[in-house]
Each structure stands twice: as C-alpha cells, then as structure tokens.
Amino acid sequence: MWLWSRKTVDRLQGGVMKNNGQVTQRNIDYPADQFLVSSTDLKGVLTYVNDDFIKLSGYTRDELIGKSHNIVRHPDMPQAAFRDLWETIKQGKPWQQLVKNRAKNGDHYWVKAYVTPIFQGGSIVGYQSVRIKPTYDEITSAEGLYRRLSANPSLSIPHKHGLADRNFLPLINFGMIGLMAFQIANLVLLLAGEPASAFRLAFGVLGVIWPMPMYWIVRSLFKPINEVTHNLRHITSGNLREKIEVRGNNELGAISESVKSLQARLVNMIGKFAASVIQLNGLAERLTHSGEEALRNMEQQNQQTEMVAAAMNEMSATVQDVARNAANTADAVTKAEEKAIHGQTEVQNTQMAIDRLESKLDKTAAAIDDLRIQGDSIESVVKLISNIADQTNLLALNAAIEAARAGEHGRGFAVVADEVRSLAAKTQISTTDIRDMIDRLRLGIGETVHSINEGKEQMHAVKAQAESTGASLAEIHIAVTQIGDMSTQIATATEEQSMVSEEMNRNIHSISEQTEGAIAVAKANSQLAAQITNLAMILHSDVKGYNLS
Known part of the structure; x- marks a missing residue:
C-alpha cells in the first residue's frame, strides 16, 4: 500500500496546470487495432514506449525515454482525472478511463487507457499503460464529463460497480x-x-x-x-504460485477451472519467456562485445586504409613526378639525338674538308717538287753561265794582254776587253747571287715539303680522329635513340602506372568510405545491441515481477 500526499500526487502529475505548448484542437484518427503501450517508474518517468505510441505522439524514442509521462498531457484534461488515476493505482488497483493526449505538433488523440501497477516481490516498482481507440460515443461522453470537471474541480469521476x-x-x-x-x-x-x-x-x-x-x-x-x-x-x-481450488462442477467451478488453466498457461509461457529473456540477454551481451570488437577492428582498418591512402597519394605524386621527368628526359634525348645527328653531319663535312685540303696539299707538294726540279735546272744553267763568265773573263784577260802588246793599236781593243772582263765579273757575281737564291729556295722548298708532309700526317690523324668521332657519334646516336625509346616506354609505363595508381587511390578512397560506412553501421549495430541489452534488461525486470516458484 502506497500512501502519497496531495503534493506528491501533484508532482507526479507534473503540476496543477502543465502547459506543453500550443494546441490545434485537430483530432488524429488511427486504426482501432493499434495498441499504445508505455511503462514508467514510480515517479512517472517513461522507461518504455512501443512504436505505435511513438508514431502517434510525433516524438522520437530519445525524446520520450527518460522524460515525464506528462509530456503528452493535453491542457483540456482536468486535474481530477489524474488525481483519481494516482489515488487508484497507489492502492495497487487498475485504472481505466478515456484520456485526451497532446501530440508534438499540438494535435490530439483520444485513448482508452488501462493503467496497472507493476509488482515485484509484492511491492509496486512502476506502472504500465495499455491504450486502445475509444468509440465516438465514448469520446463524446468523456468530453462532457471533463468539461464539467474542469468547471467544478470539487467533482470527482464516478465509478461503476x-x-x-x-x-x-x-x-x-x-x-x-x-x-x-x-x-x-x-x-x-x-x-x-x-x-x-x-x-x-x-x-x-x-x-x-x-x-x-x-x-x-x-x-x-x-x-x-x-x-x-x-x-x-x-x-x-504477478503472483502465479497461489494455489487455486476448483470447488464444484457448476458454472462457478468452470470459471475457477478456467482461471486455474490461465494460471498454468501463464506459468508455462512466462517460464519459457524468462528462459528466452535470459538467453536473449546473453546473446545481446555477446552481440555487444562482438559489435565493439568489430568496431575496433574496422576503426583500425580505417586507420590503416587512411595510411595506405596517404601512401598511395604520395606514390601517385611520385609517379607523376617520374612521368614528368621521363617526359623531360625524352625531350632532352630528342634534342641530344638532333645534336648527335648534327655532329655526325659536321664530322662528315670536316672529313670532306680534310680530304679536299689533302688533295690541295698534294697538288702544292707536286708544284713545289716541280719548282725544285726547275731550281735544279736553273742551277745547271747558272753553272753554265758561271763557266762561260769564267772563260769570258779569261778571254778578256788574254785580250787585254794582247792589246797591251799591240800598243797604240790595241788600246781600243783593250777598252773592250776591260768592259768584257767587267761584265764577266758582274755575271759571276750575279750567278753567285742566283746560286744563293736557289739554295735558299731549295731550303724553303725542303721546309715547305717537310711542313706539307707534317700537315698531311696531322690531317691523317685528324681524319682518323674525325672518323673515330663520327663512329662515336653514331654510337651515341644509337644509344640516344635507345634511351629515347626507353624513355618513351618509361613515360608510357609511368602514365599507365599513374592511371593505375589513381584507380587504386579511388578504390582505396572507396574502401575508406565503405569502411566509414561500415563503422557507422557497426556503431548503429552497437547502439542497437545496447538497445537490445536494455530491452532484455527491461524484459528481465518484467519477468522478475512474476513469482513462479
């Protein structure tokens, strides 16, 4: 037996004039087969609501659980109705009346509420309410009654017996x-x-x-x-262990027999239900642990996926750098190939110029050799002239001697002989100069021939070096071509690798998004498991209210 003061009753009702917001006076119709079920603790705080209750009230489950039941109280409901409710259920008796509830949006809906105490161990631990849809006549009658009660608070709700x-x-x-x-x-x-x-x-x-x-x-x-x-x-x-005696074989005995059968059926059903609740509780705990473990694993996988994604981003950037470098290398190789070809052309031109120079040197050497031969011929002529001059000088000397012997008659001849001797001396001097010139010319020709020979040798060396350079340039051209081909292949492969990396990156991001989605699902499952665990605890608490032993 619970003995509550009027102040306590008013507190449980949420105050004398609880205002939950505006009202629209629009009635919400709903199917007659719906059952609106809720449970509260001793203070009237909601501990359970079913889906039909949530749907009709317009609130979410989170907005209802843990809140006072008067959250759905309509201002048109008189205080006397709730005072009668609490005064009835505090005595452990059920209470049934029509109630006008307020939805979240201000609309209202009528219910026929049947409120009963919840017992555990012989004590009231809470209250449960099952509501159904009333008829139109019942609503009309209740509206009239509640108007009278609101107008005259001293009136009370009549009870039929x-x-x-x-x-x-x-x-x-x-x-x-x-x-x-x-x-x-x-x-x-x-x-x-x-x-x-x-x-x-x-x-x-x-x-x-x-x-x-x-x-x-x-x-x-x-x-x-x-x-x-x-x-x-x-x-x-909730006391199912009370012994029921069936007295007589009449209608009242049949009623007692039916009550006893109901008791036996409830004992069997609730016993199975209790076993199922215990099993459900164990499964819910296992589901909670599994969900938490799966959540930890997926969070770890998400971290690893993020690390892989970061590495893939770096690798993709590196691959793009390699692709750019390969493209730049290909361009440089193309330029080097062009320069190698140009170098080969220049070497070939150099070789041709050396060949032309060698040909000219050969011609020059031949001309110098002809000049040497002609110098030798001149030297022979000079020798001949020198011999002639010597003989002429000797003849002039002899003529002078003979003119001196002739006396006056030979004086004119002596003058001629002196002139001839002087001319022979000059000729002798000239031939000496010519011989000196021929010697110097011969020496110059020799040096020129020597220089030409050295030049030819150097040209041969340069030609050989040019040929070697040409061969090297040819090899360089081949190598550069191969490098170009390889660079092109590298660029192509790198571009393909970049595309593959981007695809892998997209896939990893997709995996990351899927993992995040899976984490959200795992969190939702974890919350669902927690709700199932809470539901199992509520069911277990409800089952504890039945004494089966």
Missing part, C-alpha cells in the same frame, strides 16, 4: 434480517390473538423459514466469486 461489489452482500444480509424480523413480528401478532387469514399464516411461516436457505444460497454464490477475484488479483499482481 457490478453485481460482485463487495458492499452488495452485506445489503443482502441486512435485507434478509429485516425480512425475517418482519415475519417474526407477524407471527407474534398472530399468537397474540390478532385475526389472520390462512394466507397470512402461511406467508409468516414461509417468511421465517425462507431466509435461511436463501442466505446459504447467496453465501455459496459469492464465496467462489470472491475466491476467483482473489486468485485473479494474485495473477494480475
């Missing part, structure tokens, strides 16, 4: 006693001499005799009903 009201039996007993007293009074009057008819006498005797079996019949009727009520209250409170 059936034939099995606990106050009905004392009334019957009191009536039986009154009837018996009346009939006894009639008998006393008859015995006192009062005139009476036979009917009055028979009625008086019957009035005295009839209440006793009638009282027994009523007692035999209400005792099984009270036992059934007692047993049903134990079942609704």
Whole structure:
C-alpha cells in the first residue's frame, strides 16, 4: 500500500496546470487495432514506449525515454482525472478511463487507457499503460464529463460497480434480517390473538423459514466469486504460485477451472519467456562485445586504409613526378639525338674538308717538287753561265794582254776587253747571287715539303680522329635513340602506372568510405545491441515481477 500526499500526487502529475505548448484542437484518427503501450517508474518517468505510441505522439524514442509521462498531457484534461488515476493505482488497483493526449505538433488523440501497477516481490516498482481507440460515443461522453470537471474541480469521476461489489452482500444480509424480523413480528401478532387469514399464516411461516436457505444460497454464490477475484488479483499482481481450488462442477467451478488453466498457461509461457529473456540477454551481451570488437577492428582498418591512402597519394605524386621527368628526359634525348645527328653531319663535312685540303696539299707538294726540279735546272744553267763568265773573263784577260802588246793599236781593243772582263765579273757575281737564291729556295722548298708532309700526317690523324668521332657519334646516336625509346616506354609505363595508381587511390578512397560506412553501421549495430541489452534488461525486470516458484 502506497500512501502519497496531495503534493506528491501533484508532482507526479507534473503540476496543477502543465502547459506543453500550443494546441490545434485537430483530432488524429488511427486504426482501432493499434495498441499504445508505455511503462514508467514510480515517479512517472517513461522507461518504455512501443512504436505505435511513438508514431502517434510525433516524438522520437530519445525524446520520450527518460522524460515525464506528462509530456503528452493535453491542457483540456482536468486535474481530477489524474488525481483519481494516482489515488487508484497507489492502492495497487487498475485504472481505466478515456484520456485526451497532446501530440508534438499540438494535435490530439483520444485513448482508452488501462493503467496497472507493476509488482515485484509484492511491492509496486512502476506502472504500465495499455491504450486502445475509444468509440465516438465514448469520446463524446468523456468530453462532457471533463468539461464539467474542469468547471467544478470539487467533482470527482464516478465509478461503476457490478453485481460482485463487495458492499452488495452485506445489503443482502441486512435485507434478509429485516425480512425475517418482519415475519417474526407477524407471527407474534398472530399468537397474540390478532385475526389472520390462512394466507397470512402461511406467508409468516414461509417468511421465517425462507431466509435461511436463501442466505446459504447467496453465501455459496459469492464465496467462489470472491475466491476467483482473489486468485485473479494474485495473477494480475504477478503472483502465479497461489494455489487455486476448483470447488464444484457448476458454472462457478468452470470459471475457477478456467482461471486455474490461465494460471498454468501463464506459468508455462512466462517460464519459457524468462528462459528466452535470459538467453536473449546473453546473446545481446555477446552481440555487444562482438559489435565493439568489430568496431575496433574496422576503426583500425580505417586507420590503416587512411595510411595506405596517404601512401598511395604520395606514390601517385611520385609517379607523376617520374612521368614528368621521363617526359623531360625524352625531350632532352630528342634534342641530344638532333645534336648527335648534327655532329655526325659536321664530322662528315670536316672529313670532306680534310680530304679536299689533302688533295690541295698534294697538288702544292707536286708544284713545289716541280719548282725544285726547275731550281735544279736553273742551277745547271747558272753553272753554265758561271763557266762561260769564267772563260769570258779569261778571254778578256788574254785580250787585254794582247792589246797591251799591240800598243797604240790595241788600246781600243783593250777598252773592250776591260768592259768584257767587267761584265764577266758582274755575271759571276750575279750567278753567285742566283746560286744563293736557289739554295735558299731549295731550303724553303725542303721546309715547305717537310711542313706539307707534317700537315698531311696531322690531317691523317685528324681524319682518323674525325672518323673515330663520327663512329662515336653514331654510337651515341644509337644509344640516344635507345634511351629515347626507353624513355618513351618509361613515360608510357609511368602514365599507365599513374592511371593505375589513381584507380587504386579511388578504390582505396572507396574502401575508406565503405569502411566509414561500415563503422557507422557497426556503431548503429552497437547502439542497437545496447538497445537490445536494455530491452532484455527491461524484459528481465518484467519477468522478475512474476513469482513462479
């Protein structure tokens, strides 16, 4: 039995005038087969809501769980209704009334709420409410009642009672006693001499005799009903171990038998449910651990994927640098190849110039050799002239001697002889000069021939070097061509590698995005596992409310 003050009741109701926001007075219709289920703790804080409750209220699960149940309270609901609710359920009794709830957007929806306490170990640990859709007539009747209650707060909600009201039996007993007293009074009057008819006498005797079996019949009727009520209250409170006795083979016995069958079926069902909840709890814990492990693995994989992606980005940049360098190398090789070809052409031109120079030197050597031969011929002529001059000088001397011998007659001849001798001397001097010149010419020719020969030897060496250079340039051209081909292949391969790297990079980024998606799914699964674990704990807590032993 829970004894709460009016202040506590008002606190659980959320205050006297709880205002949850604007209202639109638009009614939300919903299917009649929907069940809106919720559970709260002793303070009225929501611990569970089903999907139909969430959908109709317009709130999310996170907006509801952990919040006070009055989050859906409509301002049109009178305080007397909630006061009656708390005063009823605090006694461990169920409460059923129509309730007008407010949705998140200000609309409203009517429900027929059935609120029951949740027991564990004989104590109330919370409350659960199951709501269904009321009829139009029920809503109309409730609206009128709630308007009257709001207008006059002193009014209370009326309660209807059936034939099995606990106050009905004392009334019957009191009536039986009154009837018996009346009939006894009639008998006393008859015995006192009062005139009476036979009917009055028979009625008086019957009035005295009839209440006793009638009282027994009523007692035999209400005792099984009270036992059934007692047993049903134990079942609704979660006590399934109470022994149910079936008395008689009549309608009341059939009711007791049905209640006993219900108890047995609930024991079997809840026992299986409890075992399933324990198994579900274990599976939920395993799922939570597996989800956490998978989440850690995927986060580690994501980190590794990010490292690989960074490495791929660096490699892609490096490959692009290599591709650019290969392209630049190919361009340089092309220029080198052009220069090698130009060098080969220049070497060939040099070789041709050397050949032409060698040919000219050969001609010059031949001309110089002819000049030497002609010099030799001149020297022979000079020798001949020198000999002639010597002989002429000798003849002139002889003529002078003969002219001297002739005296005056030979004087003229002597003058001629002197002139001839002088001319012969000059001729002798000239031939000496010519001989000297020929010697110098011969020496110059020799030096020239020697220089020409050395030049030819140097030209031969230069020609050989040019040929060697040409061969080297040819080899360089071949090597440069090969390098160019290889550079082209490298550039092509690098470009393909760059494309492959970019594709791998895209794939890695895709894997990274998929891993992030998988991490999000793993986190969602982890949260789902936590929700399943929480649900298993709630179910386990609900199962603990049933005493099966």
